[in-house]
Amino acid sequence: MVKPKPWLEPHPHGLYVKPADLWIDPSRAVERAAVTHGHADHACSGHGSVFATPETLAIMALRYGVDAEASHNQAFGYGDGFERGGVRFSFHPAGHVLGSAQILMEYQGERIVITGDYKRRYDPTCAPFAVVPCDIFITEATFGLPVFRHPPTGGEIAKLIGAVRAEPERCVLVGAYALGKAQRVIAELRAAGWNAPIYIHGALEKMCALYAVHGVDLGELRLVGETDKADMAGQIVLAPPSALNDRWSRRLPDPVTAMASGWMRVRQRARQRMVELPLVISDHADWDELTTTISDVNPKESWITHGSEDGLLRWCELHQRKARALHLVGRDLEEEA
Amino acid sequence: MKRFAALIDRLIYTRSRNSKLALIVDYLRHTPDPDRGWAIAALTESLDFPAVKAGTVRTLLATRVDEELFRLSRHFVGDTAETAALLWPDGPRIKADLSVSEAVDALATASRRDAPAIVASLLDRLDADGRYALLKLALGGMRVGVSARLAKQAFAQAFDVPVDDVEELWHAIPPPYAPLFAWGEGRAERPDLKDVAFFRPFMLAHPLEDATVDLADYAAEWKWDGIRVQIVHGGGQTRIYSRGGEEISSAFPELVAAFDQDAVIDGELLVRGEVQGGEAASFNALQQRLGRKNVSKKMLTDYPAFVRVYDLLAVDGNDLRTRPWTERRRQLEVFVPRLADSHFDLSQVIDATDFDDLAARRAGARDTAIEGVMLKRRDAPYVAGRRAGLWYKWKRDPLTADCVMMYAQRGNGRRASFYSDYTFGCWSDAGELLPVGKAYSGFTDEELKWLDKFVRDNTLNRFGPVREVEKSLVLEVAFDSIHASKRHKSGLAMRFPRIARIRRDKPAEEADRIATLLAMVT
Numbered sequence: 001m002v003k004p005k006p007w008l009e010p011h012p013h014g015l016y017v018k019p020a021d022l023w024i025d026p027s028r029a030v031e032r033a034a035v036t037h038g039h040a041d042h043a044c045s046g047h048g049s050v051f052a053t054p055e056t057l058a059i060m061a062l063r064y065g066v067d068a069e070a071s072h073n074q075a076f077g078y079g080d081g082f083e084r085g086g087v088r089f090s091f092h093p094a095g096h097v098l099g100s101a102q103i104l105m106e107y108q109g110e111r112i113v114i115t116g117d118y119k120r121r122y123d124p125t126c127a128p129f130a131v132v133p134c135d136i137f138i139t140e141a142t143f144g145l146p147v148f149r150h151p152p153t154g155g156e157i158a159k160l161i162g163a164v165r166a167e168p169e170r171c172v173l174v175g176a177y178a179l180g181k182a183q184r185v186i187a188e189l190r191a192a193g194w195n196a197p198i199y200i201h202g203a204l205e206k207m208c209a210l211y212a213v214h215g216v217d218l219g220e221l222r223l224v225g226e227t228d229k230a231d232m233a234g235q236i237v238l239a240p241p242s243a244l245n246d247r248w249s250r251r252l253p254d255p256v257t258a259m260a261s262g263w264m265r266v267r268q269r270a271r272q273r274m275v276e277l278p279l280v281i282s283d284h285a286d287w288d289e290l291t292t293t294i295s296d297v298n299p300k301e302s303w304i305t306h307g308s309e310d311g312l313l314r315w316c317e318l319h320q321r322k323a324r325a326l327h328l329v330g331r332d333l334e335e336e337a
Numbered sequence: 338m339k340r341f342a343a344l345i346d347r348l349i350y351t352r353s354r355n356s357k358l359a360l361i362v363d364y365l366r367h368t369p370d371p372d373r374g375w376a377i378a379a380l381t382e383s384l385d386f387p388a389v390k391a392g393t394v395r396t397l398l399a400t401r402v403d404e405e406l407f408r409l410s411r412h413f414v415g416d417t418a419e420t421a422a423l424l425w426p427d428g429p430r431i432k433a434d435l436s437v438s439e440a441v442d443a444l445a446t447a448s449r450r451d452a453p454a455i456v457a458s459l460l461d462r463l464d465a466d467g468r469y470a471l472l473k474l475a476l477g478g479m480r481v482g483v484s485a486r487l488a489k490q491a492f493a494q495a496f497d498v499p500v501d502d503v504e505e506l507w508h509a510i511p512p513p514y515a516p517l518f519a520w521g522e523g524r525a526e527r528p529d530l531k532d533v534a535f536f537r538p539f540m541l542a543h544p545l546e547d548a549t550v551d552l553a554d555y556a557a558e559w560k561w562d563g564i565r566v567q568i569v570h571g572g573g574q575t576r577i578y579s580r581g582g583e584e585i586s587s588a589f590p591e592l593v594a595a596f597d598q599d600a601v602i603d604g605e606l607l608v609r610g611e612v613q614g615g616e617a618a619s620f621n622a623l624q625q626r627l628g629r630k631n632v633s634k635k636m637l638t639d640y641p642a643f644v645r646v647y648d649l650l651a652v653d654g655n656d657l658r659t660r661p662w663t664e665r666r667r668q669l670e671v672f673v674p675r676l677a678d679s680h681f682d683l684s685q686v687i688d689a690t691d692f693d694d695l696a697a698r699r700a701g702a703r704d705t706a707i708e709g710v711m712l713k714r715r716d717a718p719y720v721a722g723r724r725a726g727l728w729y730k731w732k733r734d735p736l737t738a739d740c741v742m743m744y745a746q747r748g749n750g751r752r753a754s755f756y757s758d759y760t761f762g763c764w765s766d767a768g769e770l771l772p773v774g775k776a777y778s779g780f781t782d783e784e785l786k787w788l789d790k791f792v793r794d795n796t797l798n799r800f801g802p803v804r805e806v807e808k809s810l811v812l813e814v815a816f817d818s819i820h821a822s823k824r825h826k827s828g829l830a831m832r833f834p835r836i837a838r839i840r841r842d843k844p845a846e847e848a849d850r851i852a853t854l855l856a857m858v859t
Contacts, residue, residue, distance in 0.1 A: 145406070145409055145410045145413055146402065146406050146410060146423075146424055147410045147413065147414055147420060147423035147424060148423075149423070149465075265423070266413075266414050266419065266423075267346075267349055267416075267419060267469075268414070268415055268416065268419070268754075269754075270350065271349060271350065272754065274352070275350065276350045276351065276352070277350065278350065308409070308413070310409050311406060311409050311410070314403065314405050314406055314409070315406070318403060
């Protein structure tokens with residue numbers, strides 16, 4: 001059994017860095033928080049001061065009306081950091097969404113990395129994951145079962161374009177999480193040569209604009225609410241997953257319901273969501289990425305924060321790697337995976 | 338296998354019946370023999386490979402994947418075939434596609450001993466979607482919403498032939514149905530069924546709901562609570578078919594032996610009950626005889642089967658199906674005495690004076706083997722399927738009881754993440770809650786979500802997949818009848834239990850007592 005560190009306390013609602021009197025990704029408002037990325041299960045509102053990348057602070061400002069420029073918040077680019085209570089904190093790319101970071105903590109000669117959420121494959125909307133050597137690697141495990149192997153993204157995007165072309169009198173409505181997934185699907189479509197305007201639900205508008213400001217070119221986007229139904233035939237429409245089977249979708253021309261998520265790998269999951277076109281596109285590491293990353297980082301111990309901890313723990317056991325599960329709560333934004 | 342795997346995947350995600358039909362039509366038109374025949378047989382669960390079972394696949398997986406990881410994955414996915422398909426490592430020969438017929442040939446020749454090696458070598462040639470298709474083909478349980486009826490309609494539509502013809506021919510020709518496709522494509526004559534004991538599609542009834550009918554136009558008969566069967570004698574053979582066209586002759590050898598006339602009858606298969614002085618026993622008794630491949634002498638004596646004959650579809654080489662019911666009935670009354678009365682009797686026409694009289698008799702019917710009343714249009718021919726206005730079924734009103742939820746289990750397939758199967762109980766005289774039944778239907782999707790949450794929020798204990806819940810929720814359970822049963826501690830077993838209502842308003846202490854249910858046993 002792996003023992004917790006006296007200077008880093010896992011609590012159900014987050015990790016507490018004792019010498020620095022600072023929380024990492026707490027799920028409730030605290031005095032001081034370092035935040036890995038902007039998703040609601042990692043970045044909650046109401047903190048006294050926030051330490052994060054400039055993009056994450058901008059996302060939090062957009063979502064919670066927090067003033068990104070406020071003096072009590074501090075922005076750090078990748079590789080940069082700060083020191084507090086003898087602990088050196090620094091931010092490193094996690095490849096999850098725009099601005100997502102792993103946080104490296106160095107204290108009395110010990111290095112601990114907390115990944116937040118991450119993935120290893122190419123994403124045109126954010127910086128790629130960096131392997132940061134450490135003693136303790138605190139990893140997510142959303143897809144910590146060997147059934148989860150995400151296929152190449154290009155094939156899924158081709159499937160989406162194929163479905164739109166197969167039935168030009170209909171549209172394809174893609175459920176994609178508003179922060180990260182939606183912009184990545186759009187950017188991947190552009191990379192695959194889809195140059196037509198892409199129609200979006202109003203809830204995606206501001207985040208897409210924020211991505212554009214940070215240099216992610218998404219091409220021409222139009223609002224569904226400002227478009228005639230007939231004009232969307234043969235087109236691609238994006239909406240948050242909650243809008244898929246909502247009355248909102250009645251304004252679309254006979255939509256084929258698609259969903260971009262790693263959960264779509266399991267057929268019955270896709271069926272439960274009433275999805276007709278499952279697209280296995282995820283911003284989280286799949287099984288191979290999780291296990292490869294533990295091998296690449298090669299830590300003395302791995303702590304597993306959320307998802308299918310049991311699967312990844314078992315893998316660590318089989319590969320004679322020290323590991324333990326941290327039972328953090330509120331870390332299952334199913335929609336976002 | 339690629340085309341078949343793609344078809345299955347599309348069918349899984351396609352909800353509308355017409356879209357499913359279109360997908361199968363397209364597949365049948367554009368896939369060569371014998372693959373398409375095997376594929377359609379697999380979709381309609383008409384294939385069985387006795388040497389390949391879920392256990393075979395689990396054992397096989399253990400040679401490639403850690404058992405604990407398989408267990409965790411299976412628990413998450415909720416389906417053995419899908420879990421195995423996703424976990425099986427991509428093999429070295431993955432590029433070499435495998436035809437459906439190659440797979441069927443290999444599986445059919447497998448023995449229990451070499452089945453694991455054969456399945457492994459097939460899996461090694463397929464990608465994840467192909468592996469899923471192969472395992473579903475091998476194990477059954479396809480669950481893509483394709484009934485035999487839909488498949489037959491697709492065939493009729495694909496080749497522009499009458500669906501009634503397809504229904505008849507379907508069961509006379511074994512998979513992969515080569516002569517059927519040859520006929521469909523106009524390459525051969527309609528296969529000759531003269532010397533074959535072939536299945537005629539059943540005529541079915543609509544529920545009467547709140548309508549009334551004039552008994553001058555409709556004849557009334559009791560609807561018996563057994564299983565509907567068709568007995569066919571032709572080409573020197575006697576075959577018994579169930580409603581879906583499945584042959585069940587081997588379970589009822591005494592009926593096969595006793596039916597020695599050149600005819601085709603439609604009737605209800607029942608077991609004679611002692612308690613009712615030789616009358617039909619409850620469905621419970623019949624269940625002892627179903628699904629058996631070998632029948633012991635003791636079974637034959639303890640649960641003697643007989644058929645209550647409803648209709649005559651053919652006799653002495655004449656097809657009577659186009660004749661009106663009145664004429665078939667006249668011939669039936671003449672015909673039944675030609676059969677041994679130990680195994681066959683005539684379903685009586687209820688001589689009600691009018692609809693109100695019929696309603697009163699239906700309400701007064703206490704025989705457990707009576708499920709309700711059938712109403713048959715006197716001038717109607719015997720036609721396949723459910724046709725508006727010809728036959729109605731008018732079931733007895735269900736019984737109900739207020740029970741308390743005791744245990745819940747997750748469903749399968751689409752319900753893999755929901756606690757959707759509930760065991761419920763009633764109070765004994767000693768004030769103990771005893772299970773009286775289990776139900777997994779009757780609720781809406783919204784109610785299911787609520788029930789699922791209730792289970793998760795009120796779990797007391799976990800026993801593998803089963804959760805014991807706080808005994809606080811009253812469920813109003815509807816059921817067709819209730820019988821004595823040694824299988825349950827309460828000594829009772831319900832027939833067709835379903836959740837009629839969730840009684841959030843009712844305290845658990847006020848749920849029904851076992852004694853109340855015992856009084857309903859007939």
